[in-house]
Amino acid sequence: MIRKQNEPIDHSSLRARGSIGENAVCAFLVRHGYEITDRNFTVKGGEIDIIARKGEMLCFVEVKSRREDPLTEGEVAVDTAKRRHIIYAAQRYLERIGREYDCRFDVAVVTLKENTVSHLKYYVSAFDASK
DSSP states (O other): OOOOTTOOOOHHHHHHHHHHHHHHHHHHHHHTTOEEEEEEEEETTEEEEEEEEETTEEEEEEEEEEESSOSSOHHHHSOHHHHHHHHHHHHHHHHHHTOOOEEEEEEEEEEEETTEEEEEEEEEEEEOTTO
């Protein structure tokens, strides 16, 4: 469905699509031996969709859920500004838990067809805190 100019965005539909994608990524991570430690961690100035741990590695995961043939690919949506917000939130998370971990920033792009996952791409170490 294409949204017409000035037509309001259906945020409940976007949130539902996001939840489907995040649930799929959590299941993917658990199947690969990760423990989900937190979801939708939010601080003023940033948010992290999924925080997962495997051994001493803590992964901050950004999930982008898209319909098939999107106008913007999910990978492109994780731009410099978005990465800065994720890094900021990750720093606040680490301060709160008060424990050191090896960390990385991953990105998952989930393609949905009629609210069902048709494809999942997972990028390990998609970016780092220096970028």
